[in-house]
Amino acid sequence: MRMHWRYTSASRNSYAVLFAACEREGFVLEPVRKPVPEVMVYSLNSLTAPALLPEMAAAPFITIAGGPHASACPDEVLRYADYVVVGEGEAALPALLACLADDRPVSVPGVATTDAFNPPDSTVRLDAWPCFSRMKGYVEISRGCPFSCSYCQTPRIFGHAMRHRSIDRIVEYASRYRDARFVTPNALAYGSDGQAPRLEKVKALLSALHNRIWFGTFPGEVRPEFVTKEAIELITTYCANDSLQFGAQSGSDAVLSRIQRGHTTGDVIRAVELCTDAGLTPVVDIIVGFPFETDDDQKETADFVRWLSSRGKVHAHYFLPLPGTPLAGSAPRPLVPELSRLLGGLALRGKVTGSWRSAGIAFSHIASE
Numbered sequence: 005m006r007m008h009w010r011y012t013s014a015s016r017n018s019y020a021v022l023f024a025a026c027e028r029e030g031f032v033l034e035p036v037r038k039p040v041p042e043v044m045v046y047s048l049n050s051l052t053a054p055a056l057l058p059e060m061a062a063a064p065f066i067t068i069a070g071g072p073h074a075s076a077c078p079d080e081v082l083r084y085a086d087y088v089v090v091g092e093g094e095a096a097l098p099a100l101l102a103c104l105a106d107d108r109p110v111s112v113p114g115v116a117t118t119d120a121f122n123p124p125d126s127t128v129r130l131d132a133w134p135c136f137s138r139m140k141g142y143v144e145i146s147r148g149c150p151f152s153c154s155y156c157q158t159p160r161i162f163g164h165a166m167r168h169r170s171i172d173r174i175v176e177y178a179s180r181y182r183d184a185r186f187v188t189p190n191a192l193a194y195g196s197d198g199q200a201p202r203l204e205k206v207k208a209l210l211s212a213l214h215n216r217i218w219f220g221t222f223p224g225e226v227r228p229e230f231v232t233k234e235a236i237e238l239i240t241t242y243c244a245n246d247s248l249q250f251g252a253q254s255g256s257d258a259v260l261s262r263i264q265r266g267h268t269t270g271d272v273i274r275a276v277e278l279c280t281d282a283g284l285t286p287v288v289d290i291i292v293g294f295p296f297e298t299d300d301d302q303k304e305t306a307d308f309v310r311w312l313s314s315r316g317k318v319h320a321h322y323f324l325p326l327p328g329t330p331l332a333g334s335a336p337r338p339l340v341p342e343l344s345r346l347l348g349g350l351a352l353r354g355k356v357t358g359s360w361r362s363a364g365i366a367f368s369h370i371a372s373e
């Protein structure tokens with residue numbers, strides 16, 4: 005039975021992980037950019053789903069969907085796909101492919117059909133599965149997040165318990181690259197429960213690697229309250245990056261409280277100052293257009309962006325109401341002219357990057373990938 009992965013750049017890391025998991029169980033997922041018989045596997049996020057769902061519905065083959073969008077709304081996706089893998093796919097996808105290959109009835113934990121949903125019966129232990137094989141991806145060092153930011157799908161898909169790959173396995177996968185870059189919800193939480201840092205674990209990891217190390221940069225940023233003098237010393241001692249990326253998300257403490265960020269603007273200010281004192285450029289994520297923002301909240305965010313951009317850079321995004329989160333279905337709020345003009349002006353000076361008018365603009369090419 006021929007099995008294929010619908011390749012998109014947005015899902016390339018999921019592809020690397022699941023290619024390796026399926027290969028280990030004897031299935032090769034060839035990458036394709038259009039539907040091909042006999043089995044097609046799709047990974048959907050909320051921005052790729054509108055283009056890929058109709059393609060999936062029109063494909064006269066077996067179709068399987070997973071990823072954050074399919075995990076958050078399996079019933080909707082089952083109108084287009086034959087099977088939905090809900091949550092982590094390492095165990096569920098190869099088990100589903102085995103049923104299809106052997107023409108056996110599908111009763112796999114973590115797989116939904118229009119007839120039934122069999123809930124997952126375990127979480128993935130990262131050391132038990134490969135990061136990647138010949139389809140290379142980032143090295144995922146941690147999964148799961150104890151926080152509950154109300155716009156974020158991560159804890160709703162991977163759970164609140166933080167799990168870590170062992171240092172030996174991380175070193176093994178990183179050795180396939182010259183530069184080591186990591187996937188994690190919070191790089192400075194490596195080895196910890198995600199709430200109380202264990203910097204001795206971070207030090208043990210960084211000192212064991214033989215690469216040029218990029219730590220606390222995309223795609224493995226940090227939380228601002230984890231940025232301490234000691235943490236920065238580890239980065240400046242062991243790592244190649246001269247910037248550190250963390251989320252502020254808003255310049256309004258009222259908004260931060262409402263979205264349950266678990267930190268304040270004061271934590272962000274401290275993190276920025278620690279970075280600049282150490283010669284690191286702070287790169288700070290901001291989300292604009294939360295549904296409940298007032299004009300005053302947005303003006304506070306504008307003031308905050310002005311301050312942040314005088315010391316580092318800002319990565320701005322327009323709010324996207326993701327399914328499966330407490331803010332699903334809510335309408336983004338338009339930006340006050342002051343904030344909109346400010347972001348545009350700073351972008352021209354290279355101080356702001358991102359897409360703050362529409363969450364979809366940066367991804368509008370996805371259908372043709």
Ligand code: SF4
Pocket residue numbers: 149150151152153156157158159189227
């Ligand atoms: S935004 Fe980051 S800290 Fe908040 S829930 Fe998501 S992964 Fe966790």
